[in-house]
Amino acid sequence: MRVHICAVGRLKPGPERDLIQDYLTRFDRSGRALGLGPVQMHEVEDRKGGGMATEAALLSRSLPKGALTVMLDERGKTLSSPQFSDHLAGWRDAGRGDVAFVIGGADGIAPDLRAQADFKLSFGAMVWPHMLVRVMLSEQLYRAASILAGSPYHRA
Ligand SMILES: C[S@@+](CC[C@H](N)C(=O)[O-])C[C@H]1O[C@@H](n2cnc3c(N)ncnc32)[C@H](O)[C@@H]1O
Numbered sequence: 001m002r003v004h005i006c007a008v009g010r011l012k013p014g015p016e017r018d019l020i021q022d023y024l025t026r027f028d029r030s031g032r033a034l035g036l037g038p039v040q041m042h043e044v045e046d047r048k049g050g051g052m053a054t055e056a057a058l059l060s061r062s063l064p065k066g067a068l069t070v071m072l073d074e075r076g077k078t079l080s081s082p083q084f085s086d087h088l089a090g091w092r093d094a095g096r097g098d099v100a101f102v103i104g105g106a107d108g109i110a111p112d113l114r115a116q117a118d119f120k121l122s123f124g125a126m127v128w129p130h131m132l133v134r135v136m137l138s139e140q141l142y143r144a145a146s147i148l149a150g151s152p153y154h155r156a
Pocket of ligand 1: 071072073074075102103105106107108109120121123125126127128129130133
């Protein structure tokens with residue numbers, strides 16, 4: 001199952017980008033034997049300042065056809081890391097070819113696009129900066145692959 005991260009904004013070179021790259025490389029490596037990955041980052045940028053609606057159109061266009069869509073949203077469902085790994089494995093076992101995680105910009109994800117989510121995933125009730133959400137999601141993907149592989153990275 002291919003994994004996509006569809007996010008608003010281009011990440012400049014720096015520690016967040018390095019961290020994301022590191023986790024996603026590890027995810028690809030651990031996921032290969034599990035039928036998970038590769039992961040691809042789709043960054044969309046609204047250069048004309050059209051706001052949430054324009055961002056939603058760009059995000060929609062970046063979604064692979066037929067992908068199971070997971071919107072990152074603080075009002076969504078919180079999962080433990082093992083529960084998240086179970087969800088990933090379940091989508092893979094159901095034969096989904098692509099799963100796309102969508103992260104909004106400073107104003108969030110437009111309601112029309114949010115309504116199209118197959119699943120809304122929350123990293124807690126607090127609102128996090130979208131760049132940090134990318135780091136957190138990348139780490140949780142790697143953690144999920146480690147849990148499914150039975151590796152000792154996850155020790156809770
Ligand atoms: C700065 S937040 C936008 C907050 C915006 N006020 C809203 O109401 O959605 C940018 C993006 O990060 C993601 N995000 C922020 N906090 C989150 C959380 N606790 N759980 C999941 N995703 C979150 C969402 O995709 C959100 O669209």
